[in-house]
Amino acid sequence: MxxxxxxxxxxxxxxxTALRYQARNPTHSIVVLEKEAAVACHQSGHNSGxxxxxxxxxxxxxxxxxxxxxxxxxxxxCNAHDVPYEQLGKMIVATKDVEVERLGELGQRAIANxxxxxxxxxxxxxxxxxxxxxxxxxxxxxSAIVDYGRVTRRMADILxxxxxxxxxxxRVQGIAETAEMVALTVTDGATVQARHLVVCGGAxxxxxxxxxxxxxxxxxxxxxxxxxxxxxAVRAKVRHLIYPVPDPDLPFLxxxxxxxxxxxxxxxxxxxxxxxxEGLPQFSFDLRDMFDTLTxxxxxxxxxxxxxxxxxxxxxxxxxxxxxxxxRNYMPSLQRQDLRGRxxxxxxQIIMDDGAIMxxxxxxxxxRMTHLCCAPSPAATSSLAIADHILDEQQSDMHAA
Numbered sequence: 001m002x003x004x005x006x007x008x009x010x011x012x013x014x015x016x017t018a019l020r021y022q023a024r025n026p027t028h029s030i031v032v033l034e035k036e037a038a039v040a041c042h043q044s045g046h047n048s049g050x051x052x053x054x055x056x057x058x059x060x061x062x063x064x065x066x067x068x069x070x071x072x073x074x075x076x077x078c079n080a081h082d083v084p085y086e087q088l089g090k091m092i093v094a095t096k097d098v099e100v101e102r103l104g105e106l107g108q109r110a111i112a113n114x115x116x117x118x119x120x121x122x123x124x125x126x127x128x129x130x131x132x133x134x135x136x137x138x139x140x141x142x143s144a145i146v147d148y149g150r151v152t153r154r155m156a157d158i159l160x161x162x163x164x165x166x167x168x169x170x171r172v173q174g175i176a177e178t179a180e181m182v183a184l185t186v187t188d189g190a191t192v193q194a195r196h197l198v199v200c201g202g203a204x205x206x207x208x209x210x211x212x213x214x215x216x217x218x219x220x221x222x223x224x225x226x227x228x229x230x231x232x233a234v235r236a237k238v239r240h241l242i243y244p245v246p247d248p249d250l251p252f253l254x255x256x257x258x259x260x261x262x263x264x265x266x267x268x269x270x271x272x273x274x275x276x277x278e279g280l281p282q283f284s285f286d287l288r289d290m291f292d293t294l295t296x297x298x299x300x301x302x303x304x305x306x307x308x309x310x311x312x313x314x315x316x317x318x319x320x321x322x323x324x325x326x327x328r329n330y331m332p333s334l335q336r337q338d339l340r341g342r343x344x345x346x347x348x349q350i351i352m353d354d355g356a357i358m359x360x361x362x363x364x365x366x367x368r369m370t371h372l373c374c375a376p377s378p379a380a381t382s383s384l385a386i387a388d389h390i391l392d393e394q395q396s397d398m399h400a401a
Contacts, residue, residue, distance in 0.1 A: 002181060003029045006194035008172050008208060010034030011044035012148055012383045013375055014200035015155040020387040022164055030164040031194070032156075033186060035171035039156050042278055043202050044380060045149035046345035048227075048258045048266065051075065052378040053090065053140040056246060056253070059112035062361045062389070067378045068113060070385030071142065077384060078146060081154050088259055090143035090241040093125070093134035095329050099245040100136050106245065107138060115140060131237040133332050143241055147261040148380045175212040175369075182368050198390055199371040203277040203348040209371045214364050218373070219296045222277045222289065223252070223347045225269030226317055228327075228339040230257075235265040242330050252347075255326050267327050267339070271347065272317045273310065280344050282317075301355025350374040361386065363393075370394060 054067035120137040174185030201208040242257035252271040276286035350358040362374035
Protein backbone atom coordinates (compact mmCIF):
# COMPACT_ATOMS: atom_id res chain seq x y z
CA MET A 1 0.00 0.00 0.00
CA UNK A 2 1.15 3.50 -0.83
CA UNK A 3 -0.26 6.13 1.53
CA UNK A 4 -1.28 9.50 0.16
CA UNK A 5 0.35 11.19 3.15
CA UNK A 6 2.77 10.04 5.83
CA UNK A 7 3.55 12.23 8.83
CA UNK A 8 6.55 11.62 11.06
CA UNK A 9 5.87 12.81 14.60
CA UNK A 10 2.89 12.29 16.89
CA UNK A 11 3.15 15.66 18.60
CA UNK A 12 0.51 18.33 18.23
CA UNK A 13 1.82 19.79 14.95
CA UNK A 14 2.17 16.41 13.28
CA UNK A 15 -1.27 15.34 14.41
CA UNK A 16 -2.81 18.65 13.37
CA THR A 17 -1.25 18.29 9.91
CA ALA A 18 -2.67 14.80 9.46
CA LEU A 19 -6.09 15.94 10.68
CA ARG A 20 -6.18 18.98 8.39
CA TYR A 21 -5.11 16.88 5.42
CA GLN A 22 -7.87 14.39 6.19
CA ALA A 23 -10.48 17.17 6.33
CA ARG A 24 -9.37 18.38 2.89
CA ASN A 25 -9.02 14.89 1.40
CA PRO A 26 -11.47 12.57 3.20
CA THR A 27 -10.90 9.64 0.81
CA HIS A 28 -7.09 9.74 0.99
CA SER A 29 -5.00 7.36 3.10
CA ILE A 30 -2.94 8.81 5.97
CA VAL A 31 -0.45 7.34 8.41
CA VAL A 32 1.26 9.03 11.37
CA LEU A 33 4.49 7.42 12.58
CA GLU A 34 5.39 8.06 16.23
CA LYS A 35 8.49 6.52 17.81
CA GLU A 36 7.06 6.54 21.35
CA ALA A 37 4.33 4.33 22.83
CA ALA A 38 1.85 7.23 22.89
CA VAL A 39 1.31 10.58 21.20
CA ALA A 40 2.33 13.92 22.79
CA CYS A 41 5.13 12.38 24.88
CA HIS A 42 7.59 15.25 24.50
CA GLN A 43 7.14 19.01 23.90
CA SER A 44 3.42 18.74 23.19
CA GLY A 45 2.77 17.16 26.57
CA HIS A 46 5.28 19.16 28.62
CA ASN A 47 4.75 22.90 28.14
CA SER A 48 3.08 25.81 29.88
CA GLY A 49 -0.27 25.12 28.19
CA UNK A 50 -0.81 28.71 27.06
CA UNK A 51 -2.85 29.68 24.01
CA UNK A 52 -0.73 32.69 23.11
CA UNK A 53 -2.06 35.93 21.65
CA UNK A 54 1.12 36.48 19.60
CA UNK A 55 2.29 39.89 20.79
CA UNK A 56 5.98 39.03 21.13
CA UNK A 57 6.53 38.07 17.50
CA UNK A 58 7.85 40.33 14.76
CA UNK A 59 5.07 41.64 12.48
CA UNK A 60 5.07 39.81 9.18
CA UNK A 61 6.91 36.76 10.54
CA UNK A 62 5.44 33.29 10.24
CA UNK A 63 5.16 33.17 14.02
CA UNK A 64 3.11 36.38 14.15
CA UNK A 65 0.76 35.36 11.34
CA UNK A 66 0.29 31.74 12.31
CA UNK A 67 0.00 32.36 16.06
CA UNK A 68 -2.84 34.82 15.61
CA UNK A 69 -4.69 32.52 13.23
CA UNK A 70 -3.83 29.40 15.18
CA UNK A 71 -5.07 30.74 18.53
CA UNK A 72 -8.54 31.29 17.06
CA UNK A 73 -8.48 27.86 15.40
CA UNK A 74 -7.38 26.17 18.62
CA UNK A 75 -10.33 27.61 20.53
CA UNK A 76 -12.69 26.61 17.73
CA UNK A 77 -11.31 23.07 17.84
CA CYS A 78 -11.70 22.88 21.61
CA ASN A 79 -15.27 24.17 21.44
CA ALA A 80 -16.17 21.70 18.69
CA HIS A 81 -14.63 18.65 20.37
CA ASP A 82 -15.33 19.19 24.08
CA VAL A 83 -11.78 20.02 25.13
CA PRO A 84 -11.92 22.52 28.00
CA TYR A 85 -9.86 25.70 28.01
CA GLU A 86 -9.88 28.77 30.24
CA GLN A 87 -9.55 32.31 28.92
CA LEU A 88 -7.79 34.14 31.76
CA GLY A 89 -5.99 36.90 29.85
CA LYS A 90 -2.32 37.80 30.08
CA MET A 91 -0.62 40.71 31.86
CA ILE A 92 2.80 41.72 30.52
CA VAL A 93 4.22 43.58 33.51
CA ALA A 94 6.98 46.18 33.53
CA THR A 95 8.97 46.27 36.78
CA LYS A 96 11.60 48.86 35.72
CA ASP A 97 11.54 52.19 33.90
CA VAL A 98 13.29 50.75 30.84
CA GLU A 99 10.60 48.08 30.64
CA VAL A 100 7.88 50.72 30.69
CA GLU A 101 9.47 52.16 27.55
CA ARG A 102 9.53 48.71 25.97
CA LEU A 103 5.83 48.28 26.75
CA GLY A 104 5.14 51.05 24.27
CA GLU A 105 7.03 49.13 21.59
CA LEU A 106 5.10 45.96 22.44
CA GLY A 107 1.86 47.89 22.13
CA GLN A 108 2.84 49.00 18.63
CA ARG A 109 3.73 45.41 17.77
CA ALA A 110 0.34 44.23 19.06
CA ILE A 111 -1.42 46.80 16.88
CA ALA A 112 0.60 45.66 13.84
CA ASN A 113 -0.32 42.03 14.59
CA UNK A 114 -4.01 42.84 15.07
CA UNK A 115 -4.14 41.79 18.74
CA UNK A 116 -6.56 43.55 21.11
CA UNK A 117 -5.09 44.81 24.39
CA UNK A 118 -5.47 47.37 27.18
CA UNK A 119 -2.90 49.77 28.62
CA UNK A 120 -2.80 49.29 32.39
CA UNK A 121 -1.26 51.90 34.70
CA UNK A 122 0.22 51.14 38.12
CA UNK A 123 -2.99 51.91 40.01
CA UNK A 124 -5.12 49.69 37.80
CA UNK A 125 -2.52 46.92 37.93
CA UNK A 126 -2.62 47.01 41.73
CA UNK A 127 -6.42 46.81 41.64
CA UNK A 128 -6.53 43.86 39.27
CA UNK A 129 -3.48 42.04 40.66
CA UNK A 130 -2.86 43.19 44.25
CA UNK A 131 -0.05 40.65 44.83
CA UNK A 132 1.83 41.56 41.65
CA UNK A 133 4.40 44.35 41.72
CA UNK A 134 4.85 46.51 38.62
CA UNK A 135 4.94 50.03 37.21
CA UNK A 136 2.60 49.39 34.27
CA UNK A 137 1.28 46.56 32.13
CA UNK A 138 -0.39 45.56 28.91
CA UNK A 139 -3.41 43.27 29.25
CA UNK A 140 -4.26 40.77 26.50
CA UNK A 141 -7.74 39.37 27.16
CA UNK A 142 -7.62 36.59 24.56
CA SER A 143 -4.77 34.58 26.13
CA ALA A 144 -5.95 31.25 27.51
CA ILE A 145 -4.76 27.92 28.91
CA VAL A 146 -5.39 24.38 27.67
CA ASP A 147 -3.96 20.89 28.08
CA TYR A 148 -2.13 20.42 24.75
CA GLY A 149 -1.51 16.75 25.47
CA ARG A 150 -5.25 16.27 25.71
CA VAL A 151 -5.76 18.26 22.50
CA THR A 152 -3.25 16.02 20.68
CA ARG A 153 -4.91 12.84 21.90
CA ARG A 154 -8.30 14.16 20.80
CA MET A 155 -6.88 14.92 17.34
CA ALA A 156 -5.53 11.35 17.12
CA ASP A 157 -8.92 9.92 18.09
CA ILE A 158 -10.67 11.92 15.36
CA LEU A 159 -8.07 10.96 12.77
CA UNK A 160 -8.43 7.26 13.55
CA UNK A 161 -12.24 7.41 13.71
CA UNK A 162 -12.26 8.81 10.18
CA UNK A 163 -9.99 6.12 8.74
CA UNK A 164 -6.50 7.47 9.42
CA UNK A 165 -3.78 5.37 10.99
CA UNK A 166 -1.44 6.15 13.89
CA UNK A 167 1.46 3.73 14.31
CA UNK A 168 3.18 3.87 17.69
CA UNK A 169 6.67 2.54 18.50
CA UNK A 170 7.53 3.30 14.86
CA ARG A 171 10.92 4.96 14.80
CA VAL A 172 11.94 6.08 11.31
CA GLN A 173 15.46 4.91 10.45
CA GLY A 174 15.61 5.66 6.72
CA ILE A 175 14.07 8.20 4.32
CA ALA A 176 14.47 7.82 0.56
CA GLU A 177 12.71 10.13 -1.90
CA THR A 178 12.12 9.27 -5.55
CA ALA A 179 10.21 11.13 -8.26
CA GLU A 180 7.06 9.15 -7.45
CA MET A 181 7.09 8.68 -3.68
CA VAL A 182 8.97 8.63 -0.37
CA ALA A 183 9.99 5.31 1.19
CA LEU A 184 10.42 5.18 4.98
CA THR A 185 12.21 2.41 6.85
CA VAL A 186 10.82 2.02 10.37
CA THR A 187 12.06 0.24 13.49
CA ASP A 188 10.92 -3.28 12.63
CA GLY A 189 12.47 -3.11 9.16
CA ALA A 190 9.16 -2.57 7.42
CA THR A 191 8.89 -0.01 4.64
CA VAL A 192 6.16 2.62 4.55
CA GLN A 193 5.60 4.31 1.20
CA ALA A 194 3.80 7.61 0.71
CA ARG A 195 3.20 10.04 -2.10
CA HIS A 196 3.91 12.93 0.24
CA LEU A 197 5.75 13.21 3.56
CA VAL A 198 5.54 15.84 6.28
CA VAL A 199 8.14 15.63 9.05
CA CYS A 200 7.28 17.21 12.40
CA GLY A 201 10.14 15.66 14.31
CA GLY A 202 10.42 18.06 17.24
CA ALA A 203 13.71 17.47 19.05
CA UNK A 204 14.89 15.15 16.25
CA UNK A 205 13.97 17.46 13.36
CA UNK A 206 17.49 18.23 12.16
CA UNK A 207 18.52 14.58 12.30
CA UNK A 208 15.49 13.55 10.26
CA UNK A 209 16.24 16.27 7.70
CA UNK A 210 19.82 15.02 7.33
CA UNK A 211 18.56 11.43 7.18
CA UNK A 212 16.52 12.51 4.16
CA UNK A 213 19.63 13.95 2.52
CA UNK A 214 18.84 17.63 3.09
CA UNK A 215 21.58 20.16 3.70
CA UNK A 216 21.16 21.86 7.08
CA UNK A 217 23.03 25.04 8.02
CA UNK A 218 21.79 24.67 11.59
CA UNK A 219 21.61 22.25 14.48
CA UNK A 220 19.04 21.64 17.15
CA UNK A 221 20.30 22.42 20.66
CA UNK A 222 18.09 21.42 23.62
CA UNK A 223 17.32 23.86 26.43
CA UNK A 224 15.60 22.67 29.59
CA UNK A 225 12.80 24.86 30.84
CA UNK A 226 12.38 24.22 34.57
CA UNK A 227 9.26 25.28 36.44
CA UNK A 228 8.33 25.32 40.09
CA UNK A 229 4.73 24.62 40.99
CA UNK A 230 3.43 26.96 43.63
CA UNK A 231 1.51 26.16 46.76
CA UNK A 232 -2.22 25.91 46.01
CA ALA A 233 -2.90 28.92 48.25
CA VAL A 234 -0.94 31.11 45.84
CA ARG A 235 -3.23 30.36 42.87
CA ALA A 236 -6.07 32.43 44.34
CA LYS A 237 -3.73 35.42 44.59
CA VAL A 238 -2.96 35.54 40.85
CA ARG A 239 -5.91 36.17 38.54
CA HIS A 240 -4.22 36.30 35.15
CA LEU A 241 -1.16 34.96 33.38
CA ILE A 242 1.76 37.18 34.42
CA TYR A 243 4.52 37.62 31.83
CA PRO A 244 7.71 39.71 31.66
CA VAL A 245 8.66 42.43 29.23
CA PRO A 246 11.29 40.73 27.04
CA ASP A 247 14.88 41.92 27.17
CA PRO A 248 16.11 42.24 23.55
CA ASP A 249 19.64 41.35 24.68
CA LEU A 250 18.60 37.93 26.03
CA PRO A 251 17.82 34.88 23.90
CA PHE A 252 14.75 33.69 25.82
CA LEU A 253 11.71 35.28 27.41
CA UNK A 254 12.24 34.72 31.12
CA UNK A 255 10.22 33.66 34.15
CA UNK A 256 6.43 34.04 34.24
CA UNK A 257 3.48 32.94 36.35
CA UNK A 258 1.13 30.58 34.56
CA UNK A 259 -2.17 29.01 35.55
CA UNK A 260 -2.45 25.40 34.44
CA UNK A 261 -5.52 23.40 33.38
CA UNK A 262 -5.17 21.01 36.34
CA UNK A 263 -5.63 23.84 38.85
CA UNK A 264 -1.94 24.37 39.63
CA UNK A 265 0.03 27.51 39.03
CA UNK A 266 3.64 27.39 37.90
CA UNK A 267 6.47 29.88 37.94
CA UNK A 268 9.19 29.65 35.32
CA UNK A 269 10.76 28.58 33.15
CA UNK A 270 14.42 29.26 33.28
CA UNK A 271 16.40 28.14 30.22
CA UNK A 272 19.46 25.99 30.81
CA UNK A 273 21.43 23.98 28.30
CA UNK A 274 19.95 20.49 28.10
CA UNK A 275 22.20 17.44 28.33
CA UNK A 276 19.56 15.41 26.50
CA UNK A 277 17.13 16.32 23.73
CA GLU A 278 14.27 14.40 25.31
CA GLY A 279 15.28 13.78 28.93
CA LEU A 280 12.96 15.50 31.41
CA PRO A 281 14.42 14.61 34.86
CA GLN A 282 17.09 17.00 36.10
CA PHE A 283 20.60 16.02 34.96
CA SER A 284 19.22 13.76 32.18
CA PHE A 285 22.16 12.90 29.95
CA ASP A 286 22.45 11.51 26.43
CA LEU A 287 25.96 11.03 25.05
CA ARG A 288 24.98 11.45 21.40
CA ASP A 289 23.01 14.63 22.12
CA MET A 290 25.86 16.17 24.07
CA PHE A 291 28.37 15.21 21.38
CA ASP A 292 26.20 16.85 18.70
CA THR A 293 25.99 20.06 20.73
CA LEU A 294 29.61 20.33 21.86
CA THR A 295 31.10 19.54 18.45
CA UNK A 296 28.94 22.12 16.66
CA UNK A 297 30.81 25.40 16.01
CA UNK A 298 27.54 27.34 15.86
CA UNK A 299 26.86 26.47 19.50
CA UNK A 300 30.18 27.97 20.64
CA UNK A 301 29.48 31.11 18.62
CA UNK A 302 26.09 31.34 20.33
CA UNK A 303 27.64 30.75 23.74
CA UNK A 304 30.18 33.56 23.32
CA UNK A 305 27.36 36.04 22.94
CA UNK A 306 25.21 34.65 25.76
CA UNK A 307 27.63 33.37 28.40
CA UNK A 308 26.55 35.72 31.20
CA UNK A 309 22.85 34.98 30.83
CA UNK A 310 23.61 31.26 30.54
CA UNK A 311 25.52 31.25 33.83
CA UNK A 312 22.69 33.15 35.52
CA UNK A 313 20.16 30.58 34.30
CA UNK A 314 22.39 27.76 35.56
CA UNK A 315 22.63 29.41 38.97
CA UNK A 316 18.84 29.67 39.13
CA UNK A 317 18.57 26.01 38.21
CA UNK A 318 20.88 24.82 40.97
CA UNK A 319 20.04 27.27 43.75
CA UNK A 320 16.37 27.62 44.72
CA UNK A 321 16.95 30.91 46.54
CA UNK A 322 18.32 32.46 43.34
CA UNK A 323 15.27 31.25 41.43
CA UNK A 324 13.07 32.75 44.15
CA UNK A 325 14.79 36.13 43.78
CA UNK A 326 13.94 36.16 40.07
CA UNK A 327 10.31 35.24 40.81
CA ARG A 328 10.00 38.05 43.34
CA ASN A 329 10.46 40.64 40.58
CA TYR A 330 6.74 40.21 39.99
CA MET A 331 5.45 38.74 43.25
CA PRO A 332 7.44 40.05 46.21
CA SER A 333 5.35 38.13 48.74
CA LEU A 334 6.54 34.74 47.48
CA GLN A 335 8.37 32.66 50.09
CA ARG A 336 10.72 29.71 49.68
CA GLN A 337 8.07 27.34 51.02
CA ASP A 338 5.71 28.46 48.24
CA LEU A 339 7.98 26.79 45.66
CA ARG A 340 6.87 23.17 45.64
CA GLY A 341 7.36 20.33 43.16
CA ARG A 342 9.34 20.89 40.00
CA UNK A 343 8.55 19.97 36.42
CA UNK A 344 10.42 20.52 33.20
CA UNK A 345 10.13 20.60 29.45
CA UNK A 346 12.71 20.71 26.69
CA UNK A 347 12.74 23.48 24.10
CA UNK A 348 14.06 22.24 20.76
CA GLN A 349 15.91 25.38 19.66
CA ILE A 350 17.55 25.76 16.28
CA ILE A 351 20.93 27.53 16.27
CA MET A 352 22.39 28.55 12.93
CA ASP A 353 25.97 28.00 11.81
CA ASP A 354 26.81 31.65 12.59
CA GLY A 355 25.59 31.25 16.20
CA ALA A 356 22.28 33.09 15.72
CA ILE A 357 19.05 31.71 17.15
CA MET A 358 16.34 30.96 14.60
CA UNK A 359 13.41 32.88 16.07
CA UNK A 360 10.87 32.08 13.37
CA UNK A 361 9.43 28.77 12.21
CA UNK A 362 11.72 27.11 9.67
CA UNK A 363 10.68 24.64 6.94
CA UNK A 364 12.69 22.83 4.29
CA UNK A 365 10.95 21.42 1.22
CA UNK A 366 11.61 19.09 -1.68
CA UNK A 367 9.24 17.84 -4.36
CA ARG A 368 7.54 15.34 -2.05
CA MET A 369 8.71 16.29 1.46
CA THR A 370 8.17 19.12 3.92
CA HIS A 371 10.39 19.18 7.02
CA LEU A 372 9.30 21.44 9.88
CA CYS A 373 12.77 21.96 11.34
CA CYS A 374 12.16 24.74 13.85
CA ALA A 375 8.90 24.89 15.77
CA PRO A 376 9.43 26.29 19.29
CA SER A 377 6.77 28.25 21.15
CA PRO A 378 4.13 29.19 20.01
CA ALA A 379 4.02 26.03 17.88
CA ALA A 380 1.31 24.39 20.00
CA THR A 381 -0.88 27.49 19.79
CA SER A 382 -0.20 27.72 16.06
CA SER A 383 -0.41 24.01 15.28
CA LEU A 384 -3.58 24.06 13.16
CA ALA A 385 -2.42 27.16 11.30
CA ILE A 386 1.03 25.61 10.74
CA ALA A 387 -0.74 22.56 9.32
CA ASP A 388 -2.76 24.72 6.93
CA HIS A 389 0.37 26.58 5.89
CA ILE A 390 2.25 23.35 5.14
CA LEU A 391 -0.64 21.94 3.12
CA ASP A 392 -1.22 25.20 1.23
CA GLU A 393 2.47 25.32 0.29
CA GLN A 394 2.39 21.66 -0.71
CA GLN A 395 -0.66 22.21 -2.92
CA SER A 396 0.90 25.30 -4.49
CA ASP A 397 4.06 23.34 -5.32
CA MET A 398 2.01 20.56 -6.90
CA HIS A 399 0.17 23.05 -9.12
CA ALA A 400 3.43 24.73 -10.12
CA ALA A 401 4.91 21.37 -11.08
